Amino acid sequence: MKANIGSADRVIRIILGLVLLSLLFILDGGIKYIGLLGIVLLLTAIIKFCPLYPIFKINTNSKNNSAKM
Numbered sequence: 561m562k563a564n565i566g567s568a569d570r571v572i573r574i575i576l577g578l579v580l581l582s583l584l585f586i587l588d589g590g591i592k593y594i595g596l597l598g599i600v601l602l603l604t605a606i607i608k609f610c611p612l613y614p615i616f617k618i619n620t621n622s623k624n625n626s627a628k629m
Contacts, residue, residue, distance in 0.1 A: 563608035566620035570605045577601035 565573070580598030587595070604610045613619060 561607070561609045563621050563623070564613045564619045565604065565608045565610055566622055569620040570608065573601045573605035577605065 577598040577600075580595045580601065583595030583598075584592050586592070608621070610618075
C-alpha cells in the first residue's frame, strides 16, 4: 500500500473523525451510530492510505505526485 493521503487531507480526516465520534455521546437513538464512521476516517489518516482513492485515481500525497512527473 503506497501512501495516498497528504498532510492536509490527514488533518481534515482527523478533525472530522473526532467530530463524528463525538456524535456517539451527543445524539440519542439510532442516529448516533453514524458517529462510528469517524473510526474509518481516523484509521485511514493513521495508515495514510484510503482504499477508495485508487479507484477514483486520487492522490493527495505530494511526495508521490512529484515522483511521477
